[in-house]
Amino acid sequence: MPDWKKEIREQLASLQLSAEREAEIAEELSQHLEDRFHEQTTAGKSDAEAYRIASQDLNGEFLNQQIHRIERQRFPEPVVFTSRRTKIMGDLLQDLRYAFRMMREHAGFTAVALLTLALAIGATTAIFSVVDAVLLKPLPYPNPDRLMTFWQIDPSRGAQKVDFAHGLFAYDRDRNHSFEKLAAYETDSMTLTGVGEPERLKEADVTFDFFNVLGIQPVYGRAFLPDEDAPNTNPRYHNNNNVVIISYDVWQRRFNGDPSILGKPVHLDNNPITVVGVMPPGFDFPQKTQLWMPVGLDPQWNTFWNLTPIGRLKPGIKIEDASREISDLSATFKRDHKMQSNPGSAILMMPLLQSIVGDVQTPLLVLMSAVALVLLIASANIANLMLARATARNREMAVRSCLGASSRRIIRQLLTESSLLAGLGTAGGLFLAFVGLQILKSLSIAQVPRINEASINPSVLVFAIVVALLTGLLFGLAPALRSARVNLQDAIKEGSRGSSSGSARRINNLFVIAQFSLSLILLIGAGLLLQSFKNLLSVNPGFNAENVLVGRLDLPKSRYTDKTQVRGFYQQLQQELQSLPGATKTGLVSQVPLNNAGDGHQLYVEGQAGGPNDPVTVVFVRSATPGYIEAMGIPLLKGRTILPTDTETSQFVTIIDETMAKKYWPDEDPIGKRVRTGADDPWLTIVGVVPSVKKASLDESSKLYLYQPLTQRPNNAMYAVIRTERDPEAMISALRSQVNALDPEVPLFDIHTMEQAVAGTVSTKKLTNVLLTAFAVTALLLASLGIYGVMSLNVGSRINEFGIRMALGAQPGDVLTSVLGQGMALAAAGVVIGIGGAFLLTRFIENLLFHVKTYDPLIYAGVALILSLTAAVACYIPARRATKVDPMTALRYE
DSSP: OOOHHHHHHHHHGGGTOOHHHHHHHHHHHHHHHHHHHHHHHHTTOOHHHHHHHHHGGGSSHHHHHHHHHHHHHHSOOOOOOOOHHHHHHHHHHHHHHHHHHHHHHTHHHHHHHHHHHHHHHHHHHHHHHHHIIIIISOOSSSSGGGEEEEEEEEGGGTTEEEOEEHHHHHHHHHHOSSEEEEEEEEEEEEEEESSSSOEEEEEEEEOTTHHHHHTOOOSEEOOOOGGGGSTTOOTTTSOOOEEEEEOHHHHHHHHTTOGGGTTOEEEETTEEEEEEEEOOTTOOTTTTOOEEEEOOOOTTOOSOEEEEEEEEEOTTOOHHHHHHHHHHHHHHHHHHTTOOOOTTOEEEEEEHHHHHHGGGHHHHHHHHHHHHHHHHHHHHHHHHHHHHHHHHTHHHHHHHHHTTOOHHHHHHHHHHHHHHHHHHHHHHHHHHHHHHHHHHHHHHTTTSTTGGGOOOOHHHHHHHHHHHHHHHHHHHHHHHHHHHTOOHHHHHHHTTTTOOOHHHHHHHHHHHHHHHHHHHHHHHHHHHHHHHHHHHHTSOOSSOOTTEEEEEEEOOTTTOOSHHHHHHHHHHHHHHHHTSTTEEEEEEESSOTTSOOOOOEEEEETTOTTSTTOOOEEEEEEEEOTTHHHHTTOOOOEEOOOOTTOOTTSOOEEEEEHHHHHHHOTTSOOTTOEEESSTTSOOEEEEEEEOOOOSSOTTSOOOOEEEEETTTSOOSEEEEEEEESSOGGGGHHHHHHHHHHHOTTSOOEEEEEHHHHHHHHTHHHHHHHHHHHHHHHHHHHHHHHHHHHHHHHHHHHTHHHHHHHHHTTOOHHHHHHHHHHHHHHHHHHHHHHHHHHHHHHGGGGGGGOSSOOTTOHHHHHHHHHHHHHHHHHHHHHHHHHHTTOOHHHHHHHO
């Protein structure tokens, strides 16, 4: 006699019934099957034949109907007067317990899904935390949306930013009706001495109401008074006592947080300056400033254009109206003062936050979009896996329906499972986001403003929770809806084979197409940026950066007041540098390439423009010593370099760059021609031509440069330049010792190699490329896994079909071609849709590209080929398995 109870319990195992219910159902149904078996043997059937007939009720709809009947008969639902909320909570807890059991039973699926989700959500959360801190988080000032900054745009200077002169700013400040207050600042640095080692600190000269405009005041002491901002009060230009406000960090680090420092002088550039205030912790505007001093605003001074205005708009005033008013006022001032105003000059006004985040806004938004695509691809991948698992659970869902579960109840159960999966994936993702954020900070802290403020804060946590809920809904909804609509009779018949329906396959296919199209968009974007980066790295900066160390020093004007002192100090320093072991060439220059420093000067070219006294353009002037050109590795194209014989008593000479030579003497030799950098300056005879160097970045247009001997154009601030035989950083200690030996109160700062300078100009682009490429490769892998999973599911559900076809004469190659064709059709659909999407979306990264078009055909074709080959490999494995089907086994199974 068969053990009917054991077989019934095996059928009931997936329902997770209580032991009492399972025993009662097994008892009654086993009696039914025993009666059925006895009936057949009495009719003359053999035991085997009787067992076969009786056991049919174990695999058919009859069994489910009997279970349903027994459930209703023996275990009617008790009438319990409970609230709807209590019932929902009870169902939710039951669903969660069952979801945990299912995750344990399918540990492999759970591990893959959790790892995929953790990586996708972790990357998304990490990038969002940076976007939140840099772009979304308002500035920590009252009503930050009303804070504006503006400057002039001058077409004659290559549309570059032009600051305001003292007189122009004062005119606009006193006559505008758009701003509650206007202030201005310029940045520099000063040397702190008298308290330990000398230190170069970043300093800002500001108008007296600078802090009132921002709406922030010193945490100790006071802000500046109006009379402290009177003309001729800035000690950097006038040897007068003045006042300074220091940052909280400097107060703590250099003065041990001593409150008695207020009212006492500190020595800055060897001038005693009285400390009147300490700013709150974290305040460092502009540009990580550590000291603030009154600018000494002079409304009559229009010589230097060095002030950047900031202002607080009046309530209700639009930025366009304010910009128009400042433009009109500036034009009136220039006309009244007979100043040159170039056609096309304009005022560019923008929110202060936008000016701070600068060029990082587009890369961050690109990265945010990229991780969102990766998250979508990951969700589609998990949805495919869950659809496959839902197919295997058709019988379970059918039994649940037979037991009275509604479609809504089944959908809720499955969405609970997917939400739990998303929640656990988010927990892992938050950990990965925290780790990734620390790595991002260490990689890009100097290039991305406000990144120090990025953290896993409450707003980021809310974002992660919302992402988890949406993700769980996204990859759980399709399997849940499909399971809720399962055909009970078909499910009972198909349950043992685990076949998938045509609708499930169609949904799987749509997910794969979506994955491939999104992956192709990401890959094309990454390909364009990588090609752009390659083009950028191939740019010649105009010098040889290998093994070059530079360090800046600034002689205080209060002690080095005479040009002879400046010449003597730097001549002696260069002699000492030449004797350093390992130094092959040395020199000094007022500004090194790629530091974006130094103001432009008006260039006068003899014999050109309207007359010898008419400036023709802007030129950047560098004071240099003999040996600098060679130490920086700038090749000499024509003439000669700076020589020791070029002194203050000899003929005044200059070396120009080839951009200037081509601009003013395209068809003749510039050697012997004359230029000057001011209407009252001496004429300079051109003695040499060198290549153009980059001022700020590798992708900028070439500027005009000229180099004058330091002896003929003394400058207190200079860079020491040392070309070494080996690692240049090993020379830092020796360089610092030489400077300290000459003057222990002169600090050496901004020490770096020129290779670091080159790398720094592309660091943000490099970081963007690395992350975007990583996201694109991840997307490609996920898409490959997606098409592999779909084709494996497809092959598994068609084993019988393949067996029958091969039994009827089909060759393995025919089956292989058929399966590969189906998979490649999906990939091709994804490629076509992806190319269309890339055409539309890559235009948003156009300003990140350098010498590459957004529709570059080679990149599009190359990415499409890579994606197609990857799809072919992913399809080949299940297709190969389909050719190994044994026709007899398949027919016997059928």
